Amino acid sequence: MAAQGRxxxxxxxxxxxxxxxxxxxxxxxxxxLLDNLGIENVAVVNGKEAVDIHCSGKTFDLILMDMDMPxxxxxxxxxxxxxxxxxxxxxxxxxxxxxxxxxxxIEAGLDDYQEKPLTMSKLIxxxxxxxx
Amino acid sequence: MERNPLRRQLQIMRKSLxxxxxxxxxxxxxxxxxxxxxxxxVEEVVTLYYRDSARLILNIEQALERKPYNFHKLxxxxxxxxxxxxxxxxKKVKAESTLFREYCKSGNGEGCMRCFQQLKKEYTTLRKxxxxxxxxxxxxxxxxxxxxxx
Numbered sequence: 001m002a003a004q005g006r007x008x009x010x011x012x013x014x015x016x017x018x019x020x021x022x023x024x025x026x027x028x029x030x031x032x033l034l035d036n037l038g039i040e041n042v043a044v045v046n047g048k049e050a051v052d053i054h055c056s057g058k059t060f061d062l063i064l065m066d067m068d069m070p071x072x073x074x075x076x077x078x079x080x081x082x083x084x085x086x087x088x089x090x091x092x093x094x095x096x097x098x099x100x101x102x103x104x105x106i107e108a109g110l111d112d113y114q115e116k117p118l119t120m121s122k123l124i125x126x127x128x129x130x131x132x
Numbered sequence: 133m134e135r136n137p138l139r140r141q142l143q144i145m146r147k148s149l150x151x152x153x154x155x156x157x158x159x160x161x162x163x164x165x166x167x168x169x170x171x172x173x174v175e176e177v178v179t180l181y182y183r184d185s186a187r188l189i190l191n192i193e194q195a196l197e198r199k200p201y202n203f204h205k206l207x208x209x210x211x212x213x214x215x216x217x218x219x220x221x222x223k224k225v226k227a228e229s230t231l232f233r234e235y236c237k238s239g240n241g242e243g244c245m246r247c248f249q250q251l252k253k254e255y256t257t258l259r260k261x262x263x264x265x266x267x268x269x270x271x272x273x274x275x276x277x278x279x280x281x282x
Binding site: 023024025026029033036068095116117119120 | 219
């Protein structure tokens with residue numbers, strides 16, 4: 001599918017992504033992974049900022065959502081985004097390994113879940129889902 | 133076989149870091165993100181890791197000075213620390229982090245203390261080894277492609 005991302009009101013055919021992670025190292029790595037795939041991306045540091053950026057009118061083809069974050073965690077942020085009608089691909093990324101915790105995250109509205117650390121092959125598998 | 137002596141030294145240092153279990157496959161993932169447009173990406177990530185994780189180390193140290201231990205808080209700090217350590221491929225540091233979290237879950241304060249001391253040793257040792265590695269890497273100049281460990 002041709003990506004229709006919006007940044008600053010300008011339309012572009014480049015795929016766009018939002019990185020939602022409170023960890024500085026992970027944000028840097030995820031930013032670079034996305035850059036390497038030619039995906040324009042911005043980063044926020046918690047779930048509330050993810051919701052706020054959507055409230056400001058921005059949308060993204062892909063959201064990489066961390067689970068454990070201060071202020072608002074990934075589960076709550078995913079729930080709120082879905083309630084707002086956001087239909088972007090939301091991929092949860094977390095170090096959590098307990099089935100119960102992952103299930104709760106998925107049931108909040110994820111399209112995909114990947115265990116951290118995120119690698120290029122994991123990101124490509126997520127992107128392939130967007131492209132169908 | 134690498135003919136350039138600095139490159140050869142770099143290869144040996146790199147192999148040693150993997151063979152001795154200091155680094156895992158995730159470090160290779162970072163190397164594969166490095167290219168002409170981002171020639172120092174790995175060093176930048178590692179530098180960021182040590183800067184960012186220093187705060188977590190301090191938080192844990194301070195939490196271990198307060199009795200009774202707040203194992204929930206200690207586990208939360210270590211969860212963050214483990215995440216960062218895992219992201220740069222710090223294998224031994226990550227292993228100690230996992231052990232620390234197990235001690236937190238079982239409420240074993242002495243285990244946490246012992247484990248934390250060992251974790252700090254591994255953390256410091258890795259930093260010194262990586263600093264030396266990056267120093268040689270800078271002298272050797274940029275590589276054309278990332279080398280995968282055998």
